Amino acid sequence: xxxxxxxxxxxxxxxxxxxxxxxxxxxxxxxxxxxxxxxxxxxxxxxxxxxxxxxxxxxxxxxxxxxxxxxxxxxxxxxxxxxxxxxxxxxxxxxxxxxxxxxxxxxxxxxxxxxxxxxxxxxxxxxxxxxxxxxxxxxxxxxxxxxxxxxxxxxxxxxxxxxxxxxxxxxxxxxxxxxxxxxxxxxxxxxxxxxxxxxxxxxxxxxxxxxxxxxxxxxxxxxxxxxxxxxxxxxxxxxxxxxxxxxxxxxxxxxxxxxxxxxxxxxxxxxxxxxxxxxxxxxxxxxxxxxxxxxxxxxxxxxxxxxxxxxxxxxxxxxxxxxxxxxxxxxxxxxxxxxxxxxxxxxxxxxxxxxxxxxxxxxxxxxxxxxxxxxxxxxxxxxxxxxxxxxxxxxxxxxxxxxxxxxxxxxxxxxxxxxxxxxxxxxxxxxxxxxxxxxxxxxxxxxxxxx
Amino acid sequence: xxxxxxxxxxxxxxxxxxxxxxxxxxxxxxxxxxxxxxxxxxxxxxxxxxxxxxxxxxxxxxxxxxxxxxxxxxxxxxx
Ligand SMILES: Cc1cc2nc3c(=O)[nH]c(=O)nc-3n(C[C@H](O)[C@H](O)[C@H](O)COP(=O)(O)OP(=O)(O)OC[C@H]3O[C@@H](n4cnc5c(N)ncnc54)[C@H](O)[C@@H]3O)c2cc1C
Numbered sequence: 001x002x003x004x005x006x007x008x009x010x011x012x013x014x015x016x017x018x019x020x021x022x023x024x025x026x027x028x029x030x031x032x033x034x035x036x037x038x039x040x041x042x043x044x045x046x047x048x049x050x051x052x053x054x055x056x057x058x059x060x061x062x063x064x065x066x067x068x069x070x071x072x073x074x075x076x077x078x079x080x081x082x083x084x085x086x087x088x089x090x091x092x093x094x095x096x097x098x099x100x101x102x103x104x105x106x107x108x109x110x111x112x113x114x115x116x117x118x119x120x121x122x123x124x125x126x127x128x129x130x131x132x133x134x135x136x137x138x139x140x141x142x143x144x145x146x147x148x149x150x151x152x153x154x155x156x157x158x159x160x161x162x163x164x165x166x167x168x169x170x171x172x173x174x175x176x177x178x179x180x181x182x183x184x185x186x187x188x189x190x191x192x193x194x195x196x197x198x199x200x201x202x203x204x205x206x207x208x209x210x211x212x213x214x215x216x217x218x219x220x221x222x223x224x225x226x227x228x229x230x231x232x233x234x235x236x237x238x239x240x241x242x243x244x245x246x247x248x249x250x251x252x253x254x255x256x257x258x259x260x261x262x263x264x265x266x267x268x269x270x271x272x273x274x275x276x277x278x279x280x281x282x283x284x285x286x287x288x289x290x291x292x293x294x295x296x297x298x299x300x301x302x303x304x305x306x307x308x309x310x311x312x313x314x315x316x317x318x319x320x321x322x323x324x325x326x327x328x329x330x331x332x333x334x335x336x337x338x339x340x341x342x343x344x345x346x347x348x349x350x351x352x353x354x355x356x357x358x359x360x361x362x363x364x365x366x367x368x369x370x371x372x373x374x375x376x377x378x379x380x381x382x383x384x385x386x387x388x389x390x391x392x393x394x395x396x397x398x399x400x401x402x403x404x405x406x407x408x409x410x411x412x413x414x415x416x417x418x419x420x421x422x423x424x425x426x427x428x429x430x431x432x433x434x435x436x437x438x439x440x441x442x443x444x445x446x447x448x449x450x451x
Numbered sequence: 452x453x454x455x456x457x458x459x460x461x462x463x464x465x466x467x468x469x470x471x472x473x474x475x476x477x478x479x480x481x482x483x484x485x486x487x488x489x490x491x492x493x494x495x496x497x498x499x500x501x502x503x504x505x506x507x508x509x510x511x512x513x514x515x516x517x518x519x520x521x522x523x524x525x526x527x528x529x530x
Binding site for chain 2: 078080082083085366371372375376401404405
């Protein structure tokens with residue numbers, strides 16, 4: 001089989017990539033190993049995420065009260081749940097004035113299937129199977145991928161460009177095509193999550209909002225309404241803490257819901273889990289060189305920091321949009337002889353990811369200053385970052401302040417390690433944002449340890 | 452009013468809403484939970500406005516607001 005673009009993964013990133021390519025007249029095949037609908041975590045969207053969905057012409061598909069909830073903002077409850085701060089979703093008009101906006105919470109089984117079905121309806125070819133290994137030209141450029149089909153056969157898919165949208169499976173990184181996969185700052189965290197029925201919501205527009213409960217550094221919970229009845233609830237904490245509890249995932253979630261914050265307990269007086277309790281450890285990582293001759297990664301396939309502010313879906317969709325443009329340029333003859341035809345895309349994407357990472361690090365390292373920025377110093381600039389406006393008008397004042405306080409420098413030169421980041425060796429210079437891992441430094445955990 | 456008294460009055464009236472009559476100059480306010488983080492932000496806003504000073508980002512740490520004496524020291528260092 002021969003296509004212009006082969007896309008590994010039919011999650012939101014892969015489906016969006018395919019649809020953006022179709023808008024530019026480029027055909028693609030999506031290789032997906034699972035049968036949809038399938039469960040996936042990552043249900044809350046930022047304001048700008050809604051913008052990408054509108055750019056795909058999918059606004060009316062989101063009008064589905066059984067599977068989509070309108071989100072107006074995010075409330076973070078402080079320890080003990082007595083106080084909270086709220087950030088409303090706000091957009092920017094053509095004069096860069098803020099205006100109130102909304103976005104969505106989605107059930108991922110439903111949303112991902114809608115996206116994939118739509119991509120296929122618009123002309124994408126679905127290959128139901130598992131990508132097993134990349135194929136190379138003599139000069140080392142990627143020229144496609146081998147697929148083990150769901151029905152057992154093998155299929156080689158030849159492509160001009162192979163897009164890795166395989167999510168946390170990080171297909172091309174595992175195959176050694178990209179540069180090394182680094183552990184991220186939140187690599188020793190574990191998320192355990194499920195869904196509950198009958199939780200107490202606020203009345204009015206706030207009933208669909210995301211709530212975050214902050215217990216202590218690196219220990220928090222999310223509350224994301226998925227329909228009128230069901231709420232997604234997750235507990236995020238150091239993996240060592242979870243293992244130390246010696247509880248099943250189910251019992252752990254049920255107990256934490258009542259212990260993490262009195263406010264969460266008030267909202268879920270009786271814990272009734274309506275989904276299996278699941279775990280994701282080690283979700284934080286980054287790959288620095290994630291594009292090259294014949295390939296490009298988008299979304300979780302090259303970087304994920306931390307779920308606290310729901311940046312994941314936005315990033316994978318936005319990267320699909322930017323990446324499709326870079327691929328269209330390439331197909332039209334641009335950068336044919338470049339060492340890396342997608343170097344510009346890669347630089348842009350990392351600059352946006354860096355904004356998110358620095359703001360997340362500030363939240364954990366300097367929570368008081370973070371709250372001051374939101375309330376007093378730079379409310380509009382913080383709203384911009386939390387909405388996802390990280391690819392324009394950055395660095396803004398809030399980001400510059402965050403970088404100063406974190407003593408972090410960022411530059412376009414990817415051969416230089418940004419100061420104060422994990423790219424410096426840990427033993428010569430303890431990294432600021434990793435200083436407080438609560439004695440976890442030698443602690444390692446792998447997926448198999450979590451049953 | 453001395454800086455000490457103005458800060459004490461603000462905490463008593465605006466944060467504790469009259470639930471107490473006085474605060475010792477060295478009484479620990481944060482560790483003991485008399486003031487939580489959002490109240491602290493209001494207090495910082497008050498200090499900036501009342502004394503016409505700017506609290507810099509690297510000074511926004513709990514240690515600088517632990518007691519009324521520590522706060523008056525911070526204000527004095529800026530005037
Ligand atoms: C605990 C947690 C909570 C989160 N909460 C949020 C949130 O509230 N909001 C938010 O925006 N984001 C959240 N995220 C992040 C979000 O889940 C991801 O960023 C998002 O799903 C990435 O989309 P994607 O399309 O890049 O990858 P995915 O959605 O993971 O899709 C990848 C697809 O590739 C397929 N695949 C993988 N390997 C192969 C292969 N070899 N062959 C064929 N197919 C393959 C998989 O089956 C899958 O369908 C959260 C993440 C975590 C860990």
